Amino acid sequence: MKNEIVRCVCTDMSVDGHGIARSKDLVVFVKEMIPGETADVKITAEKKNYAYGIIDTLIEASPYRTKSLCPVAYKCGGCDFRHISYEGQLAIKKKLLENTFRGLNVRIEDVVPSPKTDHYRNKVQIPVKDGKAGFYRKYSHDIVEQEHCLLQFEGADEILKDALEIFRERNILDSVRHIFLRKGEGSDEVMLGIIVRKKEIPVWRKTAQEIVRRRPEITTVVLNINTRDDNVILGEEETVLYGPGIIRDIYDGISVEISLKSFYQVNHDQMVQLYAKACSTLNEGESVLDLYSGIGTISLFAARRAREVTGVEIVEDAVRNAKRNAALNHMENVAFFLDDARGDMRKYMQGKDAVILDPPRKGISKELADDLIASGIPKIIYISCNPATLARDLGLLKEFYDFDTVTPFDMFPHTVHVESVVKLTRKGR
Numbered sequence: 001m002k003n004e005i006v007r008c009v010c011t012d013m014s015v016d017g018h019g020i021a022r023s024k025d026l027v028v029f030v031k032e033m034i035p036g037e038t039a040d041v042k043i044t045a046e047k048k049n050y051a052y053g054i055i056d057t058l059i060e061a062s063p064y065r066t067k068s069l070c071p072v073a074y075k076c077g078g079c080d081f082r083h084i085s086y087e088g089q090l091a092i093k094k095k096l097l098e099n100t101f102r103g104l105n106v107r108i109e110d111v112v113p114s115p116k117t118d119h120y121r122n123k124v125q126i127p128v129k130d131g132k133a134g135f136y137r138k139y140s141h142d143i144v145e146q147e148h149c150l151l152q153f154e155g156a157d158e159i160l161k162d163a164l165e166i167f168r169e170r171n172i173l174d175s176v177r178h179i180f181l182r183k184g185e186g187s188d189e190v191m192l193g194i195i196v197r198k199k200e201i202p203v204w205r206k207t208a209q210e211i212v213r214r215r216p217e218i219t220t221v222v223l224n225i226n227t228r229d230d231n232v233i234l235g236e237e238e239t240v241l242y243g244p245g246i247i248r249d250i251y252d253g254i255s256v257e258i259s260l261k262s263f264y265q266v267n268h269d270q271m272v273q274l275y276a277k278a279c280s281t282l283n284e285g286e287s288v289l290d291l292y293s294g295i296g297t298i299s300l301f302a303a304r305r306a307r308e309v310t311g312v313e314i315v316e317d318a319v320r321n322a323k324r325n326a327a328l329n330h331m332e333n334v335a336f337f338l339d340d341a342r343g344d345m346r347k348y349m350q351g352k353d354a355v356i357l358d359p360p361r362k363g364i365s366k367e368l369a370d371d372l373i374a375s376g377i378p379k380i381i382y383i384s385c386n387p388a389t390l391a392r393d394l395g396l397l398k399e400f401y402d403f404d405t406v407t408p409f410d411m412f413p414h415t416v417h418v419e420s421v422v423k424l425t426r427k428g429r
């Protein structure tokens with residue numbers, strides 16, 4: 001079967017962006033095949049009930065098919081959809097959500113397009129291995145070197161090129177695990193993070209000075225020391241090599257400070273549209289709990305509407321940023337707490353009219369769902385970057401909460417990922 005060529009018709013797409021195609025009784029997951037297409041497919045691997053393949057000859061192309069503008073698309077794991085027009089990407093994401101939420105009786109709205117479809121990522125994390133720096137090849141830890149990336153913010157390519165050149169000249173590239181860049185779109189401030197294997201401060205301080213001399217758009221450089229053996233990118237220990245150790249950003253008139261270890265949404269303009277939707281159902285006079293609050297970006301947005309907001313977050317630096325961000329914006333009706341949302345959250349839920357949930361990809365725990373149900377919270381606004389765990393968590397809540405609409409936001413153009421917002425209201429209210 002391997003290497004055999006079979007005629008296939010693609011009927012759907014898998015959650016990781018492969019075309020799901022059929023040839024008689026055989027299901028084949030085909031790289032870069034778009035629903036609606038017919039192709040002769042070369043089988044690359046065979047499993048018990050299905051196979052993997054690549055397009056050998058495209059017989060009938062989808063109207064959504066387009067030419068990729070990226071020279072390393074599909075070698076590097078950054079983009080899944082470079083061969084699909086933007087209109088097609090939005091239609092496919094909506095269909096993927098319809099598949100995921102089948103059985104929950106919800107309406108999936110049209111995906112809200114991203115204001116920017118290229119150069120929208122304000123954060124870049126580049127792994128370094130064996131003298132090479134680039135993105136990982138999909139499903140592997142092989143590094144694909146690239147000089148120009150269409151996803152990352154404009155100017156990132158040049159900073160990376162100069163930083164790598166300096167590391168190579170000084171013979172210290174082998175000490176680097178990752179290079180991190182983040183830009184505040186509203187401030188133009190740029191943070192360079194250098195994640196290294198061991199602590200050698202003097203050499204990195206001099207190196208940082210040279211990089212900043214060459215790239216004055218960098219406003220701060222932070223050295224992060226990570227001696228772990230696993231895949232976790234950031235270590236605990238940090239030293240500021242240059243500047244204030246944070247960058248600032250402004251979104252919708254709100255100023256924030258962001259540290260290296262803090263989470264910040266990658267697509268600035270789409271973040272504002274997402275927050276506007278999430279907070280649109282909050283009313284004046286309401287008391288709100290923002291769980292997984294990061295640096296407080298949603299809390300501050302919500303605090304302009306609600307009576308008061310409490311944020312809970314597990315990363316210490318993010319909580320420090322959040323407290324400072326409340327002060328920077330003269331918002332006295334917000335408070336932030338360092339805590340783990342896997343613990344008992346009922347103490348924060350007392351007297352709250354609404355809870356905003358914005359968990360990482362793994363979603364919320366069964367215990368947190370139970371706390372929400374036991375506390376009788378009247379309204380939940382769930383923001384999710386993973387439709388599969390969102391659907392699972394809605395399943396946990398559906399006996400006690402009504403919900404009927406999923407509003408998707410394209411936070412990550414050219415990738416298979418999609419962000420969603422769902423409003424839940426307590427039954428019987």
Ligand SMILES: C[S@@+](CC[C@H](N)C(=O)[O-])C[C@H]1O[C@@H](n2cnc3c(N)ncnc32)[C@H](O)[C@@H]1O
Binds near residue numbers: 263294296313315341
């Ligand atoms: C998707 S981000 C959302 C952050 C913020 N709402 C925003 O829009 O920028 C998820 C946040 O949850 C935090 N987090 C992860 N696990 C957590 C836990 N067990 N308890 C509390 N916060 C957690 C992460 O540090 C991160 O800041």
